[in-house]
Amino acid sequence: MRVLVTGASGRLGRVTLPRLRDEGHTVRAVSRRRRTDAGVEWVTADLATGEGLAAAVDGMEGVLHLASSPNRRTHEIDVLGTRRLALAAGHAAVGHLVYISIVGVDRVPLGYYRHKLAAEQVVAAGPVPWSVLRATQFPEFLEDLLRAASRLGPVFGDPKVLAQPVDPGEVAGRLAGMLAAGPSGRIEEFGGPEVLRYDEAVRAWREARRSRRPLLPVRIPGRLGRELRVGGLTTTATPTGTRTWADHLADTYGGTGRR
Numbered sequence: 028m029r030v031l032v033t034g035a036s037g038r039l040g041r042v043t044l045p046r047l048r049d050e051g052h053t054v055r056a057v058s059r060r061r062r063t064d065a066g067v068e069w070v071t072a073d074l075a076t077g078e079g080l081a082a083a084v085d086g087m088e089g090v091l092h093l094a095s096s097p098n099r100r101t102h103e104i105d106v107l108g109t110r111r112l113a114l115a116a117g118h119a120a121v122g123h124l125v126y127i128s129i130v131g132v133d134r135v136p137l138g139y140y141r142h143k144l145a146a147e148q149v150v151a152a153g154p155v156p157w158s159v160l161r162a163t164q165f166p167e168f169l170e171d172l173l174r175a176a177s178r179l180g181p182v183f184g185d186p187k188v189l190a191q192p193v194d195p196g197e198v199a200g201r202l203a204g205m206l207a208a209g210p211s212g213r214i215e216e217f218g219g220p221e222v223l224r225y226d227e228a229v230r231a232w233r234e235a236r237r238s239r240r241p242l243l244p245v246r247i248p249g250r251l252g253r254e255l256r257v258g259g260l261t262t263t264a265t266p267t268g269t270r271t272w273a274d275h276l277a278d279t280y281g282g283t284g285r286r
Contacts, residue, residue: 030206031084031121033057033074033112034093035067038167039127043093043199050203057083057094074108075100080115089123089206090116090155101142109146110153117154123210124155125202130163130191130216135259136251147214156210160202163218163260166192166275173232181243182233185252186226191261193219194270216264220271228272235276 030047034040035056047054048066055068057079062069072079074094084090092112096104109126116124132144150157169192176183201217229242247255 028088028206029053029055029086030089030091031055031057031087032091032093033072034095035069036062037093037095038165039195039198040093042196043091043202046196046199046203047091047206050207052203052206055083055087074104074112077108077111077115080111081118084112084116084119084121087116087119087121089125090121091202091206092124092126092150095127095143097139101139102145105142106145106149109149113150113153113155121155123206124150124153124157125206126150126157126159127198127202128159128161128214130161130218130262131254131259132161135254151212156212158205158208158211159214160198160205161214161216161262162198162201163191163193163262165195165198166219166272167195169228169272170232170275170279173229177240181241182229183243183245184225184229185247185255186224186229186242186244188225188247188252188255189222189258189261190225190228191218191222192228192272192275193217193268194275197268197270216262217268218262218264219268222258222261223272231272231276235280 030052032040032054035044036058044054044056044067055070057072058069059073061071070083072083113124128143128147132140147159150159169190173182226242233240
């Protein structure tokens with residue numbers, strides 16, 4: 028299949044491109060800046076303006092839409108940009124649009140999640156047959172969160188918040204499978220093999236780093252806190268991934284701990 032991948036230079040995109048190539052797909056990757064890579068055709072396009080999208084989707088049979096902007100211009104890129112992409116893909120007679128979303132966008136009251144949910148609705152209402160995959164958080168995201176929460180020494184956080192880290196490589200495999208299966212017109216969920224409390228994740232992270240930083244409990248208030256504590260970021264969908272938080276920590280730190 029000839030596949031266009033947006034967000035190809037991001038964390039998920041970097042592991043998805045080789046997966047698609049290995050499965051025999053012809054891959055065209057989108058970036059806002061010029062790039063070169065053997066085995067992948069890079070094109071420049073901008074979801075925020077629509078510039079380059081028509082040329083990017085031309086001749087494609089499938090689109091894997093991974094691009095997102097959680098920190099700036101989110102509505103413009105995630106919602107309006109998704110609409111621009113869907114319309115361009117419709118004009119190009121693309122047969123399948125696969126969109127990556129996040130488990131909990133319909134439950135957890137975060138501004139970014141509201142935009143992701145709106146983008147799902149754009150895809151479902153658009154002119155291209157579609158599939159949506161909601162994935163749980165990547166272990167790298169959880170680790171970034173722990174690093175930020177420990178900048179002042181102790182590790183701050185709500186001990187009862189639940190997370191379900193899923194390996195991005197396994198998400199890439201799931202997306203490739205959905206692409207090959209054809210449009211389902213459904214939202215599927217995919218999570219990691221285990222649900223962890225925040226304090227459990229912190230404990231394992233400290234042990235891997237051989238750190239003695241204490242956990243300083245800070246309860247997240249309001250509806251946000253309630254949703255996070257009852258599993259708003261987790262899913263019971265099966266099958267799940269297989270790589271655990273402990274696997275990620277072992278790969279990251281091996282036998283050498285860092286404070």
